[in-house]
Amino acid sequence: MIVPLAAALNSCRLYPGHHPSIMQHTTEALGSLRLHMVQNKVVIDAEDHNVLRINGVSVAVDTAEAKKLFVKLRQRGIARIIFGKGIDAEELKGFFLALSSSGGAFGTFENIVVSSFRKTETTEQEPSLADVHEIAAVRRLYREIRLYKNVDMPNVDGIVGGIIAGIRKSRDLSRLLLPDSAGEDRFYVHAYNVAMLSVLQAEHIGLGNALLHDIGFAALVHDAGKTMLPRYLEDRHDSLDEEGWKLMKKHPVYGAALLSAIKKVPVLAAIVAFEHHMKYDGTGYPETRRHAKKLHLVSQMVGIADWYCALSSDLPHRKPLDPPAILGLLNAMAGREFDPLLVDNFVLAASVNR
Ligand SMILES: [Fe+2]
Ligand SMILES: [Fe+2]
Numbered sequence: 001m002i003v004p005l006a007a008a009l010n011s012c013r014l015y016p017g018h019h020p021s022i023m024q025h026t027t028e029a030l031g032s033l034r035l036h037m038v039q040n041k042v043v044i045d046a047e048d049h050n051v052l053r054i055n056g057v058s059v060a061v062d063t064a065e066a067k068k069l070f071v072k073l074r075q076r077g078i079a080r081i082i083f084g085k086g087i088d089a090e091e092l093k094g095f096f097l098a099l100s101s102s103g104g105a106f107g108t109f110e111n112i113v114v115s116s117f118r119k120t121e122t123t124e125q126e127p128s129l130a131d132v133h134e135i136a137a138v139r140r141l142y143r144e145i146r147l148y149k150n151v152d153m154p155n156v157d158g159i160v161g162g163i164i165a166g167i168r169k170s171r172d173l174s175r176l177l178l179p180d181s182a183g184e185d186r187f188y189v190h191a192y193n194v195a196m197l198s199v200l201q202a203e204h205i206g207l208g209n210a211l212l213h214d215i216g217f218a219a220l221v222h223d224a225g226k227t228m229l230p231r232y233l234e235d236r237h238d239s240l241d242e243e244g245w246k247l248m249k250k251h252p253v254y255g256a257a258l259l260s261a262i263k264k265v266p267v268l269a270a271i272v273a274f275e276h277h278m279k280y281d282g283t284g285y286p287e288t289r290r291h292a293k294k295l296h297l298v299s300q301m302v303g304i305a306d307w308y309c310a311l312s313s314d315l316p317h318r319k320p321l322d323p324p325a326i327l328g329l330l331n332a333m334a335g336r337e338f339d340p341l342l343v344d345n346f347v348l349a350a351s352v353n354r
Helices: 002-014 020-035 064-075 089-100 117-121 129-148 153-169 185-205 209-220 224-228 231-235 242-248 251-260 267-275 297-312 323-332 340-351
Strands: 041-047 051-054 057-060 078-084 112-116
Touching (some): 089 112, 129 153, 153 185, 153 209, 185 340, 209 267, 209 297, 224 251, 267 297
Antiparallel strands (some): 078 112
């Protein structure tokens, strides 16, 4: 993969920006990047001692072209580049032209994140292209459901696969959860984070990959019914009047109906959409005559995840609580709103260091 990237960079050095050779090499480099995407991205690390790492795998820098690429990255102080799935030839060409120049600001790219050596040495959170992609993928999932009553399964596989890989690497909630977002994206970030925490609990119980996939999917779409409510309800979630709440409380029923009408959606997703606001002690909504302790295990895990995410998010009227404070509150609710065994499981799952 290094050779086509190096060739594109070289053509930018040799020819003026509009020369067809640049676009030809860039297109080849783009094809190679797409072939090497893992979880919708390619990560290139330029480490010391003439070693480049592509998606974590070391590649010897032993050809002239590869050396030029390596040296250029080092000259520009670049420690890491992340290429995201949405990248196109124009954007990649802009990146190579910026890289081939002798210095100055790098500019910003929608689907490429460049980190300097100095930045990776700090603990400061980097702007994460991966985050942007996850949000875009969840947005796409909801759009398909709402407009076309359809689900693009490879898109879901990508999101849930990334979640499962993430929790197997680290249990640090501050790393796993996406940061709060403003506007419409807040809804998608919430869906993603609830899925992350639901899969975390399910994996800790010991469930296998196939089940984790369905649980991740169900958790991602637990609030699908909200897409059938007037938009202002979500925007004013914290200051709804009685009428607004009446409508809001219909989202589990709407969600279950919407999801059960889509063939590709596992039945579990409709069950979770219906039950995620029903509580262990019989409170919550929708009100049914069914014994609350018969709630589906996954609905209960998603309910805990949903509750956690609500307390950890930054809202206009309330600052987010930190993880220890939320876990303390959760422990106090064991046996009331939440099943005590599932509370224990959540606390343990979130506390294991990896
Ligand atoms: Fe909900
Ligand atoms: Fe929710």
